[in-house]
Amino acid sequence: MVNIVHKFGGSSLSSAERYQAVANIILAHTEAGDCVVVSAAGKTTNTLVKLWQSYQQSDQQAVSDILLQLDNHQRTLIEQLLSPTARYAALNMLEQELALIAQQAQQQSLQEAALLAHGEVWSARLLATYLQQLGLAANDVDARQLFTLNDGQLLHQKNQQACAQLISANSINVVTGFIAADCQANTVTLGRNGSDYSATLLGSYCNAQQVSIWTDTQGVFSTDPRKVKKAIKYSKVCRGQANLLARLGNPVLHAKTLSPLKNTDIKLVVRSSYETEASATEIVKEGYSKAKRFITTLENIDLLRIDQLRGGEIGELSQLIQHSLHHFIENGDTYLLVPASATHQVVSHLQGRANIIESNLHGCAVVAPSNDVAQLFEQATQVLTEQSLTPRFSHQDADYILLLTDQSIDSDVLTLLHDKLINKGQELAIIVAGLGNVGEVFIEQLSQQLNRLQHHFSVKLVGLLRSRAMLFSPSGIALEQWQSQWQNEAIDYQQDDLLTRISELDYEHKVVIDITASEAFSELYPAFVNLDCHLISANKYAGTANNDWYQSLRRNLAERNLLWRYNTSVGAGLPINFALADLQNSGDSITHIEGVFSGTLSWLCSSYDGSVPFSDLVLQAQQMGYTEPDPREDLSGRDMQRKLLILARELGLTLELDDIALTPLMPEQLAQGDWQSFLDNKQLLDDFIAEKAADAAKDNKVLRYTGALTIAEGKVTAKVGLAYATQGDALANLTPGDNIFVINSQWYSDNALVIQGPGAGKEVTAAGVHSDLYWLIQNLK
Ligand SMILES: NC(=O)c1ccc[n+]([C@@H]2O[C@H](COP(=O)([O-])OP(=O)(O)OC[C@H]3O[C@@H](n4cnc5c(N)ncnc54)[C@H](O)[C@@H]3O)[C@@H](O)[C@H]2O)c1
Numbered sequence: 001m002v003n004i005v006h007k008f009g010g011s012s013l014s015s016a017e018r019y020q021a022v023a024n025i026i027l028a029h030t031e032a033g034d035c036v037v038v039s040a041a042g043k044t045t046n047t048l049v050k051l052w053q054s055y056q057q058s059d060q061q062a063v064s065d066i067l068l069q070l071d072n073h074q075r076t077l078i079e080q081l082l083s084p085t086a087r088y089a090a091l092n093m094l095e096q097e098l099a100l101i102a103q104q105a106q107q108q109s110l111q112e113a114a115l116l117a118h119g120e121v122w123s124a125r126l127l128a129t130y131l132q133q134l135g136l137a138a139n140d141v142d143a144r145q146l147f148t149l150n151d152g153q154l155l156h157q158k159n160q161q162a163c164a165q166l167i168s169a170n171s172i173n174v175v176t177g178f179i180a181a182d183c184q185a186n187t188v189t190l191g192r193n194g195s196d197y198s199a200t201l202l203g204s205y206c207n208a209q210q211v212s213i214w215t216d217t218q219g220v221f222s223t224d225p226r227k228v229k230k231a232i233k234y235s236k237v238c239r240g241q242a243n244l245l246a247r248l249g250n251p252v253l254h255a256k257t258l259s260p261l262k263n264t265d266i267k268l269v270v271r272s273s274y275e276t277e278a279s280a281t282e283i284v285k286e287g288y289s290k291a292k293r294f295i296t297t298l299e300n301i302d303l304l305r306i307d308q309l310r311g312g313e314i315g316e317l318s319q320l321i322q323h324s325l326h327h328f329i330e331n332g333d334t335y336l337l338v339p340a341s342a343t344h345q346v347v348s349h350l351q352g353r354a355n356i357i358e359s360n361l362h363g364c365a366v367v368a369p370s371n372d373v374a375q376l377f378e379q380a381t382q383v384l385t386e387q388s389l390t391p392r393f394s395h396q397d398a399d400y401i402l403l404l405t406d407q408s409i410d411s412d413v414l415t416l417l418h419d420k421l422i423n424k425g426q427e428l429a430i431i432v433a434g435l436g437n438v439g440e441v442f443i444e445q446l447s448q449q450l451n452r453l454q455h456h457f458s459v460k461l462v463g464l465l466r467s468r469a470m471l472f473s474p475s476g477i478a479l480e481q482w483q484s485q486w487q488n489e490a491i492d493y494q495q496d497d498l499l500t501r502i503s504e505l506d507y508e509h510k511v512v513i514d515i516t517a518s519e520a521f522s523e524l525y526p527a528f529v530n531l532d533c534h535l536i537s538a539n540k541y542a543g544t545a546n547n548d549w550y551q552s553l554r555r556n557l558a559e560r561n562l563l564w565r566y567n568t569s570v571g572a573g574l575p576i577n578f579a580l581a582d583l584q585n586s587g588d589s590i591t592h593i594e595g596v597f598s599g600t601l602s603w604l605c606s607s608y609d610g611s612v613p614f615s616d617l618v619l620q621a622q623q624m625g626y627t628e629p630d631p632r633e634d635l636s637g638r639d640m641q642r643k644l645l646i647l648a649r650e651l652g653l654t655l656e657l658d659d660i661a662l663t664p665l666m667p668e669q670l671a672q673g674d675w676q677s678f679l680d681n682k683q684l685l686d687d688f689i690a691e692k693a694a695d696a697a698k699d700n701k702v703l704r705y706t707g708a709l710t711i712a713e714g715k716v717t718a719k720v721g722l723a724y725a726t727q728g729d730a731l732a733n734l735t736p737g738d739n740i741f742v743i744n745s746q747w748y749s750d751n752a753l754v755i756q757g758p759g760a761g762k763e764v765t766a767a768g769v770h771s772d773l774y775w776l777i778q779n780l781k
């Protein structure tokens, strides 16, 4: 089975040293069954083209000179690479082939494509022989036996069968790029950059997993890295943008190269054959990478207006001039950008339907996410005008802009444009898990918040998760339409799918915001950290997990410079964690924390006067979004126990949950069974509370549920449970739903520091999550 198709261009094979470097790459990156597509070595194709031109001009002397030049180049490669036995056979074969070309030239029977094909045939044969010499099973394959075209159209079925028959599963198949055959077995060529196209065709016919284009650049950059030092190399580029760039003349990839990959899962990777350790650019399917910004320059372009462009005509024209072409519609007219050298051919092919509107233009195209296009259009026009390069023609489309000028854009102007238009890192991708009470409000508030944050940082919501379905959109989910996008695009997922999608996000920073109440989800935190995600949690499970797990998570975060914030897990939006951290960072030491840390239990106890059954109040609290998904988590005291543990760990204590004594606010037996069985037995709760309230009332007290943590002489005691508060006390007067934190420390010993306010509710909690997000961004800057 073909796993990877590798492709090496002419510059990667320009000398014996380069062949050796390629062989080393093959040794390290291929296994039996893989294919290696090669172009002609160095400038061999150009030399063969010159030979053809001299032949057409009947310049016999030039033909002989060029043949000698080819002989010298190939001979040097063979002599430097092959052992004496292999060398003898290779030189013999080369001699015969060159003699045949000379003979055909004399007999006036040379064929252009067959002549050009020699370059690739020589490369494939030499590389395969050299690999054998290194002990690898390798064979050369002439692509004219693999790819057949009829009338310019590839015969896919026939070609697929040929590949299945001729590509060996037991050796490295070194395949000639650029060439194919017609139905009469005549050689045809696949056009400019044909070897890249050969590689993707072969990949699709063989159902390969990946096509790797090894080239002399390191990948796809935001602009030409030779002209702009600060050009950004992108690790991922979507096929749509790569295609558009190719049509606009960007030289890294050609539109044709991408076409065989349409509707396949084959990965396309562009990487450097010179710096093999450098990271590569992966061209991924739509939706698997965020849209990026690029500037590509245009040189010597003519602008044609075309009447009645027919379907498929652009393809025909590209084939004719062997160049990717781009057309667009402006005010109802169809325009075509044509390299000036090919205008004549295009105009005559279109027989009176093409008018040259502007000729000899230069300029640039800026490819960008659609939301950014309008702003970039203004900025780019301004930069060019300031540089006295006022555009002669401009066009704004859905995902790019085109600015055509009289003079070419030199590297100084390109650098100015790049500085102004291209993001320089600092992007944060947000994944939100849990779209319940708090999650929904958080997303509603996010759009307003992002407008503010965008001034400092580029922040995008890229993922939404419920327990079974997920929605990922690497370029950003439209916040105004997230619900309809969810309805239409969310898909079921397994844990591995989620981790894969997160790993594919090509952002400088990622944060998973956990607004679930799921312990299972919190168990994924170590996996998120391994994928370099920051964490924000409203969920309390990770913060209260056993100490070994918790400490190991903290260590992993620290090792990777990642941040974790979970302020809302205690006191919702109240700044309790800020206060504790601040006191400790200022040198204070906390001795005692006491109070009511549950919005639900605060509201229930303060609202209860016996007139409404307690269980009815529980259902109301649930409706108001105060309770945990299962309110028994609150009634059992467990939720408050978790909060006290989180506070204790903020103080640097290494308690476990069960180190905090707990007395529940419900009869033990109600903890068993599902929610319905609780409802069936709610009378037990009502009787339990009525009894406790009556007991408290005997001393003119009221029911409250409180927690306390004391550190005295190195000893820690902590508990949560029912308390009777004296009428008129701060605790008895607590506003229903409010939390209160009474903090004693070295500095606040007699007169405690008190923090009080709403401790639950979807709005305040969502606002608290935003505060954590803001804090994170401040710390990333
Ligand atoms: N409600 C509050 O006032 C408040 C205050 C502070 C903290 N919190 C915490 O915020 C969290 C959410 O509270 P809520 O009131 O919004 O709860 P909720 O039950 O309304 O929402 C939780 C959501 O998480 C989803 N979910 C469950 N498991 C998931 C998984 N594995 N992956 C993705 N999504 C999953 C559920 O489908 C649900 O939509 C809880 O941990 C809670 O303790 C809530």
Ligand SMILES: N[C@@H](CCO)C(=O)O
Residues within 6 Å of the ligand: 568, 569, 570, 571, 572, 597, 598, 599, 600, 601, 626, 627, 628, 634, 639, 759, 760, 761
């Ligand atoms: N159920 C929790 C939510 C806030 O953590 C409470 O009532 O306090």
